[in-house]
Amino acid sequence: MAAPTLTVRGTELGAGRPAIIVPVAGDDEAALLTHLAAARRAPARIVEWRTDRFARGAGTAEHRAAVLAALPGVREALGPERALLLTLRTSAEGGDREIADADLAALLIGAIRASSPDGAPLVDLVDVETARDAGAVRAVVEAARARGVVVVGSSHDFTGTPGEARIVEILRGQRALGADLPKVAVTPHEARDVLALLGASLTVAADAAGPHLAISMGSLGAVSRVAAETFGSAATFASAGEASAPGQLDAEDVSRVLALLRP
Numbered sequence: 001m002a003a004p005t006l007t008v009r010g011t012e013l014g015a016g017r018p019a020i021i022v023p024v025a026g027d028d029e030a031a032l033l034t035h036l037a038a039a040r041r042a043p044a045r046i047v048e049w050r051t052d053r054f055a056r057g058a059g060t061a062e063h064r065a066a067v068l069a070a071l072p073g074v075r076e077a078l079g080p081e082r083a084l085l086l087t088l089r090t091s092a093e094g095g096d097r098e099i100a101d102a103d104l105a106a107l108l109i110g111a112i113r114a115s116s117p118d119g120a121p122l123v124d125l126v127d128v129e130t131a132r133d134a135g136a137v138r139a140v141v142e143a144a145r146a147r148g149v150v151v152v153g154s155s156h157d158f159t160g161t162p163g164e165a166r167i168v169e170i171l172r173g174q175r176a177l178g179a180d181l182p183k184v185a186v187t188p189h190e191a192r193d194v195l196a197l198l199g200a201s202l203t204v205a206a207d208a209a210g211p212h213l214a215i216s217m218g219s220l221g222a223v224s225r226v227a228a229e230t231f232g233s234a235a236t237f238a239s240a241g242e243a244s245a246p247g248q249l250d251a252e253d254v255s256r257v258l259a260l261l262r263p
Helices: 029-041 060-078 101-113 134-147 164-176 191-206 222-226 251-260
Strands: 006-008 011-013 019-024 046-050 083-087 125-129 150-156 181-186 213-216 235-239
Touching: 019 029, 019 251, 029 046, 029 060, 060 083, 060 101, 101 125, 101 134, 125 134, 134 150, 150 164, 164 181, 164 191, 181 191, 191 213, 191 222, 213 222, 213 235, 222 235, 222 251, 235 251
Parallel strands: 019 046, 019 235, 046 083, 083 125, 125 150, 150 181, 181 213
Antiparallel strands: 006 011
């Protein structure tokens, strides 16, 4: 039986060539729009807005208001053909904002409920860190379900790489929490760490429960970003300018390598 896939704005995740996701950031709307323009020129059908890097000096409530106010412009700038993934990466997992679980959920749920004039959601996917409070994660999942928004359940380890069995456990646990697209990103210190990540990705792919993302960061793990299809990962992150994580490669380069490495 084939594994179920996810389709966001015409991009199918979990079948064929992995999708390229390009992150964008900017402290204000002018900088953000510049980065969005670069993302539109890249060979990527999904764009991730890193909201933790927006309005960095603002307090929690002011930051949430600024993100929600900017969201319609972000959606318009992307155009109808690209999907929008909204992320607030917390400082606990390598991001730029420290935030309470309830406040994180409030921002994500506010973005999920935001609508275009025709009532459609402005975001196509939201990222929620699954190590946060279970109640907060559940609230985000329920809000997303009600709106048809895809949930990326994520886990990031910037210190090392857990054992292969533990990575499998994390990805399966994220799906059990309600994530449509489980995601693990780890930091390798030796080549066997990269093998652990890739082995775990293959094991989870064999579950045929749906697509997932598995990334080994840094230059040592760069192979995981271009060999995603071979090892069962549904997408890869690449840059269109400034990288958002160690080892991120340029989107044009990744697109060429993915085409060359088709099984």
